[in-house]
Amino acid sequence: MAATIKDIAKKIGKTTTTVSRALNDYDDISEETKELVRKAAAELGYIPNTMAQRLQKRQTDTIGLIVPTSGPRFSDPFFSEFIAGIGNTASRRGYDLLVSTRAPGDLELETYRQHIRSHRVDGFIIVRTRHEDERINILRKSGFPFTSFGRANCELDFSFVDEDGEQGMKLVMEYLAKLGHKRFGVISPPSNLEFSRYRLKGIWDKAAELGIAAHDISILEGDLTQRSGYEITNQLLDQPRFPTAIIACNDLMAFGAMSAAQERGLVVGSDVSITGFDNIPMSEYSHPPLTTVNQPIYQIGTTVCEMLIRRIRGETTEVEQILLTPSLIVRQSCGPAPMA
Amino acid sequence: MAATIKDIAKKIGKTTTTVSRALNDYDDISEETKELVRKAAAELGYIPNTMAQRLQKRQTDTIGLIVPTSGPRFSDPFFSEFIAGIGNTASRRGYDLLVSTRAPGDLELETYRQHIRSHRVDGFIIVRTRHEDERINILRKSGFPFTSFGRANCELDFSFVDEDGEQGMKLVMEYLAKLGHKRFGVISPPSNLEFSRYRLKGIWDKAAELGIAAHDISILEGDLTQRSGYEITNQLLDQPRFPTAIIACNDLMAFGAMSAAQERGLVVGSDVSITGFDNIPMSEYSHPPLTTVNQPIYQIGTTVCEMLIRRIRGETTEVEQILLTPSLIVRQSCGPAPMA
DNA sequence: TTGAAAGCGCTAACAC
DNA sequence: GTGTTAGCGCTTTCAA
Numbered sequence: 001m002a003a004t005i006k007d008i009a010k011k012i013g014k015t016t017t018t019v020s021r022a023l024n025d026y027d028d029i030s031e032e033t034k035e036l037v038r039k040a041a042a043e044l045g046y047i048p049n050t051m052a053q054r055l056q057k058r059q060t061d062t063i064g065l066i067v068p069t070s071g072p073r074f075s076d077p078f079f080s081e082f083i084a085g086i087g088n089t090a091s092r093r094g095y096d097l098l099v100s101t102r103a104p105g106d107l108e109l110e111t112y113r114q115h116i117r118s119h120r121v122d123g124f125i126i127v128r129t130r131h132e133d134e135r136i137n138i139l140r141k142s143g144f145p146f147t148s149f150g151r152a153n154c155e156l157d158f159s160f161v162d163e164d165g166e167q168g169m170k171l172v173m174e175y176l177a178k179l180g181h182k183r184f185g186v187i188s189p190p191s192n193l194e195f196s197r198y199r200l201k202g203i204w205d206k207a208a209e210l211g212i213a214a215h216d217i218s219i220l221e222g223d224l225t226q227r228s229g230y231e232i233t234n235q236l237l238d239q240p241r242f243p244t245a246i247i248a249c250n251d252l253m254a255f256g257a258m259s260a261a262q263e264r265g266l267v268v269g270s271d272v273s274i275t276g277f278d279n280i281p282m283s284e285y286s287h288p289p290l291t292t293v294n295q296p297i298y299q300i301g302t303t304v305c306e307m308l309i310r311r312i313r314g315e316t317t318e319v320e321q322i323l324l325t326p327s328l329i330v331r332q333s334c335g336p337a338p339m340a
Numbered sequence: 341m342a343a344t345i346k347d348i349a350k351k352i353g354k355t356t357t358t359v360s361r362a363l364n365d366y367d368d369i370s371e372e373t374k375e376l377v378r379k380a381a382a383e384l385g386y387i388p389n390t391m392a393q394r395l396q397k398r399q400t401d402t403i404g405l406i407v408p409t410s411g412p413r414f415s416d417p418f419f420s421e422f423i424a425g426i427g428n429t430a431s432r433r434g435y436d437l438l439v440s441t442r443a444p445g446d447l448e449l450e451t452y453r454q455h456i457r458s459h460r461v462d463g464f465i466i467v468r469t470r471h472e473d474e475r476i477n478i479l480r481k482s483g484f485p486f487t488s489f490g491r492a493n494c495e496l497d498f499s500f501v502d503e504d505g506e507q508g509m510k511l512v513m514e515y516l517a518k519l520g521h522k523r524f525g526v527i528s529p530p531s532n533l534e535f536s537r538y539r540l541k542g543i544w545d546k547a548a549e550l551g552i553a554a555h556d557i558s559i560l561e562g563d564l565t566q567r568s569g570y571e572i573t574n575q576l577l578d579q580p581r582f583p584t585a586i587i588a589c590n591d592l593m594a595f596g597a598m599s600a601a602q603e604r605g606l607v608v609g610s611d612v613s614i615t616g617f618d619n620i621p622m623s624e625y626s627h628p629p630l631t632t633v634n635q636p637i638y639q640i641g642t643t644v645c646e647m648l649i650r651r652i653r654g655e656t657t658e659v660e661q662i663l664l665t666p667s668l669i670v671r672q673s674c675g676p677a678p679m680a
Numbered sequence: 681t682t683g684a685a686a687g688c689g690c691t692a693a694c695a696c
Numbered sequence: 697g698t699g700t701t702a703g704c705g706c707t708t709t710c711a712a
Contacts, residue, residue: 002457002459045457047454047457047458048458049395049458049459050458050459050460051391051394051395051400051459052395054391055389055391055392055395060391067420067423067424067427069424069428072638073421073621073638074420074421074424074638075417075418075420075421075620075621075622075637076417076420077415077416077417077420078415078420079420079423080407080414080415080416080417080418080419080420080423081413081414081415083407083419083420083423083439083441084407084409084414084441087407087439087440087441088409088441091440091441091442091451096438096440096460097438097439097440098436098437098438098439099423099427099437099438099439100427100431100436100437101423101424101427101428101431102431111431114387117342117385117387118387118388118389118390119342119389119390119391120390120436225621226621226622226625227621227624227625229625230625252622255622255625255626256625258627259625259626259627259629262627263627263628280415281413281415281565281566281567282415282566282592282595284567285566285567285569285570285595285596285599286595286599287598287599287602287603287627288603289599297415298412298413298414
């Protein structure tokens with residue numbers, strides 16, 4: 001049986017109140033008593049009962065993350081890095097991280113509602129925001145603390161971190177155009193993901209600016225997996241006037257694109273240029289190393305968690321919104337457009 | 341304010357005792373009362389306060405997973421899949437999943453101890469067991485419920501799931517030998533990881549069986565990242581009598597190995613053969629697709645979680661130990677040994 | 681079939 | 697400075 005505050009009280013002949021306050025370092029307790037309590041606590045190997053504390057304080061010291069899984073085999077390096085960022089920050093600040101996995105849908109939303117109502121967590125972190133994101137609607141209505149990685153198409157009266165995907169894609173387009181590319185294939189994220197819109201907007205706007213005609217840009221929708229990058233690239237390259245540059249909206253799809261191209265005997269970086277987005281660690285060691293847009297996922301996890309904790313603790317009431325400026329990481333997966 | 345059991349009691353003019361028992365479907369409560377209670381609960385939108393329940397029941401309905409992170413950028417598809425497997429199973433069985441991230445070391449062990457003593461979780465899942473695994477020692481001594489993915493070099497008196505890595509490597513060696521390879525490079529996992537021993541044992545034993553000399557096998561230790569696969573392959577290929585087959589002990593390192601080889605202008609699958617281990621989804625869409633050993637990570641997560649819950653609930657007291665038989669997934673990253 | 685009473689382990693308002 | 701008392705929301709004897 002674990003020692004309780006009562007055992008300590010008994011041992012030193014004081015009340016539980018005194019012990020509690022000594023342990024929490026209240027200043028209406030004498031130094032001697034505190035010392036006494038601390039010693040007794042150490043001897044008994046006392047550790048507070050978390051659930052009792054939480055019940056009493058009506059807070060859970062827990063942050064909730066519901067990972068939107070897609071499919072049974074959910075293998076995405078993005079999430080392990082994001083979770084690491086959140087997890088390390090949470091524990092440094094004394095919070096637990098409660099992770100659930102749910103496919104987007106009714107069950108997912110029900111899980112949010114339940115966690116809110118049953119006081120399972122003090123706040124949520126939302127990831128991969130969607131167009132008309134019901135999660136955010138629920139959270140906003142409930143007044144429950146949350147922060148998100150990604151913006152949404154509702155009123156942005158909450159705290160978030162996002163990277164400026166529009167700008168990121170403009171960098172990519174500009175770079176490829178400078179290399180002489182005229183026909184582009186785009187492997188877009190699922191269109192219901194909010195960041196998809198920003199990225200596509202960046203592409204279209206920059207294309208317009210550069211005088212690239214709409215029919216020289218073919219956009220096909222992927223699902224962010226390597227597999228879909230592979231399959232879509234095959235479609236793209238099967239077209240009669242196939243693109244010389246393929247813009248994948250994340251690194252995983254870019255890897256798939258490289259495989260598809262290489263399988264056809266094309267040399268990536270000269271016969272065809274391919275770009276990614278995220279700059280996951282793997283992208284540095286692909287063949288060829290991938291030109292991509294940097295997105296500091298670990299740090300975004302850190303920041304978004306930090307912001308949430310500040311809100312939960314009431315250390316700030318202001319809405320914090322951070323839009324990161326992307327940078328292009330040039331490696332060897334792109335080269336001058338081949339002669340037609 | 342969320343409705344409590346008290347509100348329900350007041351509303352229907354019964355005591356909290358009755359309500360509690362009705363809600364928990366005790367059979368000393370009349371059907372009518374139960375109906376009444378359920379209706380009132382629904383109307384008030386009642387959801388039990390988790391912390392109160394947990395305090396009272398002295399259990400947390402929570403499973404702990406402490407992910408052994410390595411380095412700040414922790415990007416490993418292995419873990420997202422493993423977490424998905426555990427998470428889905430846990431929630432199906434009514435458990436929460438508490439995830440922490442800790443680099444192996446004292447702080448990590450301290451976290452285990454604290455979580456045990458403060459009743460933060462009901463049991464642990466251990467992943468990536470190590471040689472002389474202090475985590476397992478702590479858990480065994482404390483009598484705290486846990487299961488692991490991976491064996492350990494102590495007395496195996498606990499439940500685990502593991503894949504027979506020795507057998508897996510024998511399959512690889514056999515396959516490569518049959519293709520005519522005579523000189524092998526091995527990119528091993530960190531030697532402190534328990535599975536490293538099994539895999540190396542498989543390689544040595546099969547080599548002996550096939551009459552392959554020890555000096556024809558160079559083993560260099562990686563850290564499971566793509567980067568280390570890349571770097572080690574460069575070392576391997578810099579040797580005067582370089583290997584014609586490179587055996588990477590996980591898929592990520594195999595990808596790195598492919599990049600390094602390709603960067604030197606070697607054709608993977610003919611100039612040099614490369615194998616992996618894990619069969620992560622990506623391995624199907626690399627270029628060339630990777631020959632590897634299947635390891636059903638999602639399903640292992642499911643099983644190990646299921647086993648833990650059975651122990652926690654006391655549904656079984658027996659130790660369950662599952663050793664999965666691996667299978668070789670032959671793709672295009674290997675070919676006949678080139679003429680010397 | 682139901683209610684009264686106690687208690688899980690902790691904190692906090694208030695009194696002394 | 698320290699103790700008294702109450703209570704967080706729930707479950708569970710025990711008695712009626």
